Amino acid sequence: MTETTPAVSPADRAAVRERAEAVLRRLAGEHAVLREDQWRAIEALTVDRRRVLCVQRTGWGKSAVYFVATALLRQGGSGAPAGPTVIVSPLLALMRNQVEAAARAGITARTINSANLDEWSLIEAEIRAGEVDVLLISPERLNNPDFRDNVLPGLAAETGLLVVDEAHCVSDWGHDFRPDYRRLRTFLAGLPGHTPVLATTATANARVTADVADQLGDALVLRGSLERDSLRLAVLDLPNPAHRLAWLADHLDRLPGSGIIYTLTVAGATETAEFLRSRGFPVASYTGQVEDAERRAAEQDLLDNKIKALVATSALGMGFDKPDLGFVVHLGAPPSPIAYYQQVGRAGRAVEHAEVVLLPGAEDAAIWRYFATLAFPPEDQVRAVLANLSGDRPMSTQALEPLVDLRRNRLEMMLKVLDVDGAVRRSRGGWLSTGEPWTYDTARLRRVAEARSAEQKTMIEYASTDACRMEYLRRCLDDPEAQPCGRCDNCAAPLFDAEVSAGSLAAADAFLGHPGIVIAPKKMWPTGLAAVGIGLKGKIPAGEQIEPGRAVGRLSDLGWGSRLRGLLGPESPDAPIPDELAAAVVEILKDWAHGDDAWAQRPAAVVAVASSHHPELISSLAAHISKVGRLPFLGAVAVAHADGSDARGNSAQRVRALHDAFTVPSEVAAELGALSAPVLLVDDLVDSGWTMTLAGRALRRAGAEGVLPLALAVAG
CATH class of the missing domain: 3.40.50.300 (P-loop containing nucleotide triphosphate hydrolases)
Structure with missing residues (x-):
């Protein structure tokens, strides 16, 4: 009182x-x-x-x-x-x-x-x-x-x-x-x-x-008690993504009512939904990249039981309320048992029994690490933002972005924190520095990061525990009344096993094993380049653009993702291209030559992007394409100076670092002038897309008829 x-x-x-x-x-x-x-x-x-x-x-x-x-x-x-x-x-x-x-x-x-x-x-x-x-x-x-x-x-x-x-x-x-x-x-x-x-x-x-x-x-x-007596929790340890998709195809009809299938990445949600539709299941994908109207329609279809499941990322966030939701399946574990409890808690609110199944993957930890890199920026970047906001006029996020090497969503998150801390203030037209003293709380940020790491380890332990799973989750939330539930797969006989049918597994293997995604070409320069001293703006001239390209897969793909991450990770040793991946590249080139969206003209030669991380991998890939395709390998586009930008930074800073970084050796330029067809430009990884765009621009300006980009992987 x-x-x-x-x-x-x-x-x-x-x-x-x-x-x-x-x-x-x-x-x-x-x-x-x-x-x-x-x-x-x-x-x-x-x-x-x-x-x-x-x-x-x-x-x-x-x-x-x-x-x-x-x-x-x-x-x-x-x-x-x-x-x-x-x-x-x-x-x-x-x-x-x-x-x-x-x-x-x-x-x-x-x-x-x-x-x-x-x-x-x-x-x-x-x-x-x-x-x-x-x-x-x-x-x-x-x-x-x-x-x-x-x-x-x-x-x-x-x-x-x-x-x-x-x-x-x-x-x-x-x-x-x-x-x-x-x-x-x-x-x-x-x-x-x-x-x-x-x-x-x-x-x-x-x-x-x-x-x-x-x-x-x-x-x-x-x-109060966090017990949910309608939920029956289970974990199934399956060997790879194909087995997990096959398990879903074999068991989705056995799961009660309609529900949610959570994935850790947008690519995972898109692929899973596409595969399940190919197996005859009415499902829809739900991610942050889906248009708002489409997301609302998908939510309503689930509420009305018109679909069996929404295949969703965490974009299907707090508050989605369907009292009769019959199941929640996770393809990949969330990084926190608390987040997991919240997501599974969407099931079984007004039904007697709801099934909750976790299908963890070996790649989960790598995905957690990637998202951890998007946390609050280091102090030097924060100080750079404050310095740029110290003038008399407010600066919009769009105008500020080219001046600091942060992508838009991360920059906006940081500005909101600084606003709450009193270091900046949002006003009409953008943001202003308040001039108030501000301290970068290194110790607290470190403690938060350590807490996140501990949560990840706890989630791994949840998947492997032989104790009651509901009790385990409740103890993670410090529920003093936590006790064995008597229902989960460890307390009672498990309802599901890990067996999958040969037909479903073969279909999943074929679906995930098919390589090839499109690399969309850049057509516009990023805004704000003048602010960083680069005289490029508007549309990239047609004579300097690259064509749509191809990659084997995304680093976040269910099928090729783990293999590509193992090959291209920062700690991965440089080595010749593996036979499996070389065969996938050949398959992509065949599809590219004869598919519905085939290239307009067959390439006449192969050129590589000089790689500081994987030179042997790229040279062996270019040599293999040259041999199989009977195309001359002209050499590599050289990097004139070191690239000091962050590949995960924003586009303006990436262009600033790379706009004059590439040179075409004279012997390569001489060969380009004699060709009347495009060249195939080979690289290992496409992240922002500007390396391929600007290396291709250098080739076009040196006389290439066209540039067809080919990469092993696309980030994200």
Whole structure:
């Protein structure tokens, strides 16, 4: 109880509970009854006006708590009616069903977001008139300059209840930390002292719980059991990606209802969906690269049971709510048992049994390491950004990007963190440095990285444990009530085995073993090159462009990915091209010559990109193509100076480093002039695509009729 809250008698508390039960019945049906933990949260919010953190399993009923609390606070009881409830959530698009349910309790909800700018003034007027009970906003909205400066101060002063949904996102110890959530500190600081706050999450261990509670300040923590008695967990150790696809093809019909198949990469989701469709299964892929309208349609098809499964990356994020979801299968393990618990928790909310199957892969750790490289940038890059923002005019992310070697999404994430830390400020037109002292917290970043590494090891242990799997996950989330479930494959007889049919395995092997993906050519120079002293802009002249090319596969592919990563990794020794890969290249060239999208003209010669990492690999590949294709090998495009840029950096910095790096030896140029057909340009790895583009440009300017790029792998 806060100092400003008068004592409330037991009789008055009982009366409040009766009113709460009445609201709940309007919300959830005439037989609905508040559980004790729900009532404790509602009582703390409405009677004691406290701050509350609920760490409760999915399906616990957090929406019932904040909608019932809203109704009570808006009614006012013995005091004046409270202002509207503000719900900060990343799940606005997925909360329509909850808002519709709330309407049954007489609760009016509105949303302020980037899609309804024309309604903002009307909604703000409705809030001032007391007509809005619930306002839903995204965490990103908290730092929109107009909203932050013109709406947020008044809203904070009038808020009757603040709800922080998916509160683990506030903590950088959490598995899904989002910098925009840290802006809630500003919102909290602007609330009147008696304003109740509810934070909820289903996925927080003790460290995240303590961090969030500390940020809330003097919070009542209500932590419940994370047991999910409808879930039956299992792990199957299968030898390779083909076996995992074959297992899915053989067992998908045996999995109950419809469900989700999670993969670690976009390529994995795309390939898995394509293979399952080829085997007759109605499935759809769902990734961050799929258009929003297509993703929404796929979600709806799953909700309506029109498809057997969504094959998804983590882009199918928090809050997807299908109560009768019958299964969740993972092709590859997430890097954290906490993230895994959250994803599997989408199944079995309103069905008696749901199947959860993990099919881990040997390549999982390599994928985790790749994503770890995309974390908060090193100090020198952060300082470079701050230096570029030290002027009097705000700079947009697009204008800033060419000046620092960071890709757009990583740069934006870093700017949001700096904004929360007070080092920069977002304004109309972009970002400005505040000039405030700022310290790069090396120690904390190291501790977070160490925590991530420990989580990865724990996930590997989960896959291999012979103890109860549900108990293991619950202990990872520091659930004090964790105990054996009696249902998982270690507690009871496993429902599935690792056997696959010969037909499915042969089909999967053929599907994954077929090499060849298209390399799309660059047609435009990146924007902002003038800012880094490069006089290139607009469209790349047609006479300097390369043609569409081919690669054996992506480093993230289910089929060729592990073999290509083993060959091209930074620690991989240089060696002649393996026979298997040489044969795959020949197969690609045959398809390229005779397929539906065949090259317009057969290449007349082979040229290599000089490689500092894999010179023997590239020279042996070029020699093999020359021999098999009976094409002269003219030599290599030389690198005139060292490339100091980061291949994972942004395009402008990559072009700055490479635009004059390639030279065509005179003997090669002389041969090019005598050819009347394109040349095949061979390299090991295409990452940003600018190495191949600029090496090809050098060949075109030296007289090549055309350039057909051929690489062993594409990054990503």
